[in-house]
Amino acid sequence: MGEIEVKVDQNVETINGQGFQLTMLDKAIGLARANSVWPLPFATSCCGIEFMATMGSNYDLSRFGMERMSFSPRQADLLIVAGTISKKLAPVLKKVYEQMSEPKWVIAMGACASSGGIFDTYSVLQGIDRVIPVDVYVPGCPPRPEQLIDAVIKIHDLVKHESLRRRNSSEYKEMLKTFNIDAND
Amino acid sequence: MTNSKLTNEDVFAKLKDTFAEKIGEFSAPYNLLTIEVPAADAHSIIDWLKKEATLQINYLTVLGAVHYPEDKGRELAVVYHIHSLVNNFRIRLKAYISTNNPTIATITDIYAGANWMERETFDFFGVKFNGHPNLVRILNEDSMDYFPMRKEFQLEDATREDKDDRYFGR
Amino acid sequence: MDNKIKEIVKQEYNAGLLSKETIDGDLATLNLGPTHPATHGIFENVLTIDGEKILDTVQTVGYIHRAFEKLAERRPYNQINTLTDRLNYCSSPINNIGWALTMEKLIGIEVPKRVDYMRVIIMELARINDHLICNSVVGVDTGALTGFTYLFQQREAIYELFEEVCGARLTTNMCRIGGFERDFSPTFYTKLDTFLKDFPKVFTEFDNLLSRNRIFMDRTIGTGPISGERALEYSFSGPNLRAAGVDYDVRVMNPYCSYEDFDFIVPVGSNGDTYDRFQVRQEEIRQSLSIIKQALAKMPEGDYKADVPEFYLPRKDDVYEKMEALIYHFKIVMGETPVPVGEVYQSVEGGNGEVGFYLISDGGRTPYRLQFRRPCFIYYQAYPEMIIGQTISDAVLTLSSMNVIAGELDA
Numbered sequence: 220m221g222e223i224e225v226k227v228d229q230n231v232e233t234i235n236g237q238g239f240q241l242t243m244l245d246k247a248i249g250l251a252r253a254n255s256v257w258p259l260p261f262a263t264s265c266c267g268i269e270f271m272a273t274m275g276s277n278y279d280l281s282r283f284g285m286e287r288m289s290f291s292p293r294q295a296d297l298l299i300v301a302g303t304i305s306k307k308l309a310p311v312l313k314k315v316y317e318q319m320s321e322p323k324w325v326i327a328m329g330a331c332a333s334s335g336g337i338f339d340t341y342s343v344l345q346g347i348d349r350v351i352p353v354d355v356y357v358p359g360c361p362p363r364p365e366q367l368i369d370a371v372i373k374i375h376d377l378v379k380h381e382s383l384r385r386r387n388s389s390e391y392k393e394m395l396k397t398f399n400i401d402a403n404d
Numbered sequence: 405m406t407n408s409k410l411t412n413e414d415v416f417a418k419l420k421d422t423f424a425e426k427i428g429e430f431s432a433p434y435n436l437l438t439i440e441v442p443a444a445d446a447h448s449i450i451d452w453l454k455k456e457a458t459l460q461i462n463y464l465t466v467l468g469a470v471h472y473p474e475d476k477g478r479e480l481a482v483v484y485h486i487h488s489l490v491n492n493f494r495i496r497l498k499a500y501i502s503t504n505n506p507t508i509a510t511i512t513d514i515y516a517g518a519n520w521m522e523r524e525t526f527d528f529f530g531v532k533f534n535g536h537p538n539l540v541r542i543l544n545e546d547s548m549d550y551f552p553m554r555k556e557f558q559l560e561d562a563t564r565e566d567k568d569d570r571y572f573g574r
Numbered sequence: 575m576d577n578k579i580k581e582i583v584k585q586e587y588n589a590g591l592l593s594k595e596t597i598d599g600d601l602a603t604l605n606l607g608p609t610h611p612a613t614h615g616i617f618e619n620v621l622t623i624d625g626e627k628i629l630d631t632v633q634t635v636g637y638i639h640r641a642f643e644k645l646a647e648r649r650p651y652n653q654i655n656t657l658t659d660r661l662n663y664c665s666s667p668i669n670n671i672g673w674a675l676t677m678e679k680l681i682g683i684e685v686p687k688r689v690d691y692m693r694v695i696i697m698e699l700a701r702i703n704d705h706l707i708c709n710s711v712v713g714v715d716t717g718a719l720t721g722f723t724y725l726f727q728q729r730e731a732i733y734e735l736f737e738e739v740c741g742a743r744l745t746t747n748m749c750r751i752g753g754f755e756r757d758f759s760p761t762f763y764t765k766l767d768t769f770l771k772d773f774p775k776v777f778t779e780f781d782n783l784l785s786r787n788r789i790f791m792d793r794t795i796g797t798g799p800i801s802g803e804r805a806l807e808y809s810f811s812g813p814n815l816r817a818a819g820v821d822y823d824v825r826v827m828n829p830y831c832s833y834e835d836f837d838f839i840v841p842v843g844s845n846g847d848t849y850d851r852f853q854v855r856q857e858e859i860r861q862s863l864s865i866i867k868q869a870l871a872k873m874p875e876g877d878y879k880a881d882v883p884e885f886y887l888p889r890k891d892d893v894y895e896k897m898e899a900l901i902y903h904f905k906i907v908m909g910e911t912p913v914p915v916g917e918v919y920q921s922v923e924g925g926n927g928e929v930g931f932y933l934i935s936d937g938g939r940t941p942y943r944l945q946f947r948r949p950c951f952i953y954y955q956a957y958p959e960m961i962i963g964q965t966i967s968d969a970v971l972t973l974s975s976m977n978v979i980a981g982e983l984d985a
Contacts, residue, residue: 261609263616263638264981265663268707269744272733275726290611305984307545308616308637311608337656340641341552341561342544361744434679434918463822464809465921466930466947485919485932485947489806489822496919517809520955528643543636543984552644559644 249379252296252322255284256371256378259295261315263302266329269361270301278364283371292318297374298351301361303331304344316351317400321386324377326370327353330360352398409491412437415459423449436494443499446484447509450497453486454514461488461495464511467521469529473555479503480529484511501531510536528553581963601629604966608637614711615980617954619969626965631958635951635983642985646944650909651677651751652887654944659745661946662982665704665925667696667736670749672922675830676931677751680918681885688876689753690832691869695766696739696748697831697922698862698869703732704925705813705855705862708977712852713784715974716793721780728776731769738762752886753879763870770867781856794848798960798972801846808956811949812927814976817854818846824923835872836865848975855977884911909939926950926977950982 222235258280262270274280274288289295292315304312316325327347330336333356335345347353354377357370385391395401412432419427419439426449428440441449453461465485472479478500487494501508510533511518522533523542530551533539541548550557606619616637622630642661646654658669671693678685706725713721733743738761740748748754784790800810802819815822823840825833841857843850879886883902892899905911915937921930930947953976961969 265660265744268663272726272730272743275730276723277727277730288611303638303640305637305639307639308608311637315609338640338645339560339564340645341557341559342639342641343561345561345564363743433916436919438917463806465928466932466945466952468932468945470934470943483932485930489820489827492827494919515809516804516807517952517955520951524951541636543639545636552641559641559648 245381245383246379248383249381253284253375253378256296256324256374257287257289257294258285258297258299259289259292259315259319261298261300261302261312263300263304263308264331266301266332266361269364270299270328270367273364273367278368280368280371283368283375285371292316293320295319296323296378298323298325299328300325300332300347301328303329303336303338304347305342306344307342309344309347309350312347313350313400322378322381324354324374325351326355326357326367326374328357328367328370329362330358332356333358336360350398351400352394408493410459410488410493415461415493415495418456418459419449419453422452436496438496438498440498440500443482443501443508446482446497446499447511447514450484450486450511451514453495459488459493460490461486461493463487463489464515464517464521465494467511467518467525469525469531469553471529471554475500477502480506480531482508482525482531503530506530507532507534509534512536527551530554606966606969608634614974615978615983617978617980617983619957621966621969623966626967628961628964628966628969631961631969633954633957635954637984638980639984640981643943643945646941648940650907650939651913651941652906654941655749656745656747658946659747660981661948661985662704662924662926662929662950662979663744664707664979665700666744666746667700667748668922668924669929670746671697671831672920672924672929672931674749674751675922676918676920676933677885678880679920680914680916680933680935681751681882682914683752683880683882683885685753685880686876686878687832687874689878689880691873692754692758692878693749693831694833694836694869695866696736698865699732699735701925702859702862703729704977705859708925708975709852709855709859710780711974712794712848712971713780713790715971716784716790718784718787718790721783724776725780728773731765731773735762735765735769738765750879750887752882753877755887756889757878766866766870770863774863777859785853785856791849793968794852794971794975796845797848797964797968798975799845799847800956800960804956804959805846805953808953810927810953810956812924812953813851813854813858814846814953815927816841817843817850819844824921824928828921830920830922836868838865848971851975913937913939921947924949926979926982927953946985948982948985950978951985954978954983 260270272278298316298319327333331338332347335343355370355373357366359366415437416430426442426445431438453459465487468483470481470483472481480501480503482499484497499508508531510522520542522536523539525531526539527541527544528551602623604621604623606621608616608618618634620632621628642657646657655670655673658673659666661669706729710722710725736746737743738759740746800818805815805818806820811822819842821840821842826840838861841854843854887906888899888903893903913935915935917934919930919932921928927949929949932945933941934943936942960972
């Protein structure tokens with residue numbers, strides 16, 4: 220934009236031409252990240268169908284910037300684990316999580332992903348937080364799309380206010396060690 | 405069953421004629437002909453039922469097993485549900501085997517669909533099907549060393565430490 | 575791919591020779607792995623490929639094994655309703671009603687005609703739900719993403735109908751032993767009328783998009799074929815079997831729930847390929863709409879439940895006010911009601927085929943043995959036979975057109 224003529228009161232300072240924006244780097248990057256989170260739908264069972272319904276036009280996840288579902292872990296920010304994870308699948312889930320690049324967040328959608336759900340059996344992993352760290356848990360069997368959108372908004376809050384140094388801090392690395400996840404992968 | 409072209413008594417009579425003492429007693433709970441057959445002859449009886457022109461019982465509905473731990477010598481019952489689509493007739497065959505030697509002949513050469521059903525029965529109950537092309541576990545992990553559907557094993561994971569059984573009524 | 579070439583590839587591979595198209599005689603192994611965007615569900619196929627042609631495949635299932643059959647031995651009869659929801663979760667009311675029918679057969683309960691017609695409406699809505707997912711996903715796998723968005727919006731209308739009846743969208747836990755919890759509300763009928771008016775227009779749009787589309791037909795005709803005889807050997811059922819030319823429908827052969835009162839066609843294909851499966855499901859959606867209209871028109875008067883207070887959970891306000899209702903509620907929930915001893919097999923026509931329940935009861939509060947006859951598990955074993963000799967994209971398309979639901983596959 221070129222020069223603009225603006226008529227204002229006598230005692231107000233005006234600026235002609237381009238201006239500066241002053242903010243913190245954390246906030247700017249947080250805003251950019253939050254509004255374009257690319258999810259990786261790890262949909263195994265019934266919650267996967269509700270996830271597809273949330274993606275549909277009635278509940279529309281793309282208005283939150285999640286238009287592009289990334290099925291490649293390297294290009295995804297958010298891992299949405301929707302559905303029951305059995306013990307047979309747990310190593311696969313861990314590998315997918317390790318393949319994602321930092322920063323990454325995880326939503327455990329549904330009762331089965333949060334804690335094993337109604338399946339307290341020998342073959343079901345009682346909650347994915349036994350293998351990977353989870354940021355937001357969504358209860359429900361399956362959760363309504365509105366609940367998933369609430370979780371997404373909470374993730375946005377987490378993303379917006381996350382410090383840029385968090386992923387390199389020692390506490391984070393300690394936390395990853397408790398899951399036996401190699402932080403330098 | 406409506407519109408069935410065969411009756412339970414007819415089919416039972418035909419089976420009795422051909423296989424005589426190998427066929428167990430007549431029983432039809434809820435109008436489904438249920439016959440006990442010896443484990444050694446299950447294969448030939450199922451084959452005969454498929455090929456017999458008047459019966460044409462040639463669609464395997466489902467194959468499974470039941471564990472009766474108190475019935476010594478006959479602990480595992482392999483149950484076959486077969487259906488005749490042409491005559492609209494269903495039949496259930498049961499073959500009892502013991503847990504000391506839980507083997508029975510496979511029927512994958514008669515019905516290709518029995519392949520995975522037998523693998524599932526092996527996975528859950530430990531029934532070994534002689535002649536099966538690939539008898540390995542299918543639904544559980546390969547490292548599992550017990551047969552979970554047998555009555556002596558509990559439902560929950562034995563290693564879980566966070567659930568207090570007092571609150572779960574166990 | 576030409577059928578003759580497919581045969582040659584199969585024969586040469588079976589004879590230990592490699593196909594003529596192999597450049598240096600090396601075969602590649604590709605893992606169409608457990609988590610893959612195109613496999614709608616969690617199953618693994620390790621393919622041996624020669625360029626793009628598939629020569630062999632090794633399947634692994636069981637990634638979502640939740641031990642339903644063992645769990646069913648622990649749950650009282652009313653609680654197994656919630657388990658059956660999660661078998662084929664795209665059309666869960668059908669499984670729920672199938673379980674209620676099994677228990678009613680075991681106990682010997684006769685439900686009023688009105689309950690039958692109500693159940694038919696719900697089951698046909700669930701069938702439409704299931705087929706809509708399958709067909710829109712076939713569209714997505716050929717690249718037509720718009721049909722998916724349009725049809726999912728119509729599925730929201732069906733979800734609202736389910737919510738009117740039972741309060742839940744997907745895992746409905748509908749229907750009790752002996753009938754329903756409550757009669758259909760007037761809002762249900764209004765919403766159903768709106769649905770029956772608006773849905774066919776959108777459905778016709780979707781049909782016009784794909785059915786006679788040159789690209790779609792070229793991709794799907796001849797893809798993943800299976801003959802009727804082989805399908806019967808593999809115990810196929812449902813739309814996959816009907817697309818192969820065999821008209822076996824449990825609703826016609828062993829009618830349950832007053833299906834003999836309704837007039838409907840069972841669509842049958844000829845080649846058993848993806849196009850036939852797609853068209854069979856399309857036609858079944860139309861037939862389901864017709865059945866719903868017939869049921870609405872002929873809905874008889876009567877009660878929404880059978881008069882079996884020993885097994886039917888009473889209404890909650892009755893429980894708070896009447897003594898008999900309180901006692902029956904206690905007995906049913908604690909499992910004190912004696913259930914007949916016996917074994918029963920009941921099957922219903924689910925979205926994917928014959929869903930069977932083999933129940934052995936020993937008179938206790940939980941089943942002694944409950945086996946689920948799961949159609950997906952049984953027909954998925956034929957998948958290698960359907961894709962050998964085809965390309966990888968055909969394999970993906972065949973998988974989505976078979977409508978393999980992971981919950982039903984692994985149970």
